[in-house]
Amino acid sequence: MKRKSVTSRDVARLAGVSQSAVSRSFSPEAKVSESTRRKVMEASRELGYRPNTIARSLITRSSRTIAVVTYSLENPFYSFMLEKASRFFQAQGYHLLMFFAPPSGDFDAVLDDIIRSQVEGVLLLAITMTQRQAGLVDDFGIPVVIINRTVDYAGISQVGSDNYQGGYWAGRYLASLGHQRIAFLGGLPESSTHQQREAGFLEGLRSKDQTCPASEVGNYRYEDACQATRRLFSSPTPPDALFAANDLMALAAMEILRHEFALKVPGEVSIIGFDDVPMAAWPSHALTTVRQPVDMMIEKATELLMKQVAQEDMPPEHHILPVTPMLRGSTRPPVR
């Protein structure tokens, strides 16, 4: 027996009250007598009534929905964030609309879709957006918080960690270990994280009077990083250390070096990653990496977004959280 579309009117009729009494009974703040509410609830149960969220949204002009956008969940760093954020919003009584950025550019269409869907806020997980796109969303008065990417547009809040500092530490540390040919395994070249980590890394090398002899791009993906590693180490003068712009790629490199190139990591090659995903701490990998404070990041970002949803005029904030070097077993002075 399908009870499809029982309306508040039906309930009102059965309960012998007005339709607005039904409405009130279902909003906790409204003033209704206990007896009315009881009658309404009983009739509702009998008919299987559920308030229609869509109708409510239309009139209150608030969808209580947040859009979360990301480009991939291959990296556990982001699936972790997604889960955290999702549970947070759920606890706040918000719904979460999920969007994936298409691999091939057409982010405008997604943005248009998001705007039409009347979400009250947008959380961007590692999504690169243009100034024009940022301006577009801002014009509609939709608060946006962007995690792990910066955009040259003042109207949007950003939460990230100190990529430059992390890269700097990685470069300087590998050099101070005595490595001579320290290569870079990049992420997505247009992403701000890639650029900042690389810039910091190069500066870290420079502080030890070194330059980067080789670099390849792995697009923050496992497979691409495997390929990039093969290219990097097929050279007649291969690197003796590697800084990868995230852990997923660092782990890919470690697999390839140990099992395809039969190189000792550490010993013959040192590797440093970025993020500190749970897997990095697994003893088999023991990856030295730059930890991003993922809990703090997601907390900051979600709270910030909620605040901006609540208060029309909250100015955007930029947060750059500190990173922490995690010394583990994938780095060691080179054997001669």
Added chain:
Amino acid sequence: MKRKSVTSRDVARLAGVSQSAVSRSFSPEAKVSESTRRKVMEASRELGYRPNTIARSLITRSSRTIAVVTYSLENPFYSFMLEKASRFFQAQGYHLLMFFAPPSGDFDAVLDDIIRSQVEGVLLLAITMTQRQAGLVDDFGIPVVIINRTVDYAGISQVGSDNYQGGYWAGRYLASLGHQRIAFLGGLPESSTHQQREAGFLEGLRSKDQTCPASEVGNYRYEDACQATRRLFSSPTPPDALFAANDLMALAAMEILRHEFALKVPGEVSIIGFDDVPMAAWPSHALTTVRQPVDMMIEKATELLMKQVAQEDMPPEHHILPVTPMLRGSTRPPVR
């Protein structure tokens, strides 16, 4: 300049047409003259108008939204499925509302939330639901497809793989390798996957005249599996092989055995997992496992759901897809 809430009325006024002409211009099937549509589009661009999806949903009684529910994204098997499903629905012009089942039971509240939100279909990723809950959703005429869990309710479509067969193979194969004490590392005890894999496993052992000497529960989680492994192998007569109900737990066990117990895997202990997540194929792990045809599963499930959304009266279907043993390096006859 916030252009908040430009309505079709505003556009109509500027374009010098009726409000319904605007509406028609934005629905591809509707008949409008080219000139009208052009005028409307121009005015829309000028005002930054976007059709309000919520209002549209209210009147068409179709939200073009699918709810996806899961309990955790720690297992990459499910984050992969989520991404796949999400992109599929997006391509079909559907929105995806994301829900996480609370760790502590209260799934009824989530279900209620889902029903209120007027989604057109529900995709359950490894969510255990009661008959009553299944009946509730069914009464509202909302199609449900459940992946990797069975429920004793005929009205709901189910897509899964042959857990029993996979378990059977694992048990029999380990026994045939010559292992004598083959333990079981279980998932969530109430889940159908756990029960079927365990039942198959026990029967596989029996086919080789063996029984299971020890079993512990890891709740399909990494950390819990580490603990369970420690308990299992602290025994005076520890196992010489292990079948874990998913890869995540199998990998956890491998880490603990190799690095805390200093046992050779394979050699001293063989391990078999279930799922075949990408990490299982990494050379460091080389985990022998039972592959679930994840692409086919998600494809079947999403197509099935779309069909049921389109056709009121489509009968539910049950699909059990075949599994494939993946022989890799974590299994080998025991050394004496």
Added chain:
DNA sequence: CTGAAAGCGCTAACAG
């Protein structure tokens, strides 16, 4: 092809 009119199911004043 186009405009006028009637709601979708609900909330929010407004009187009583």
Added chain:
DNA sequence: CTGTTAGCGCTTTCAG
């Protein structure tokens, strides 16, 4: 506290 009355922004007959 309760019912009545207007709509929220849009789609969809229905005439013209």
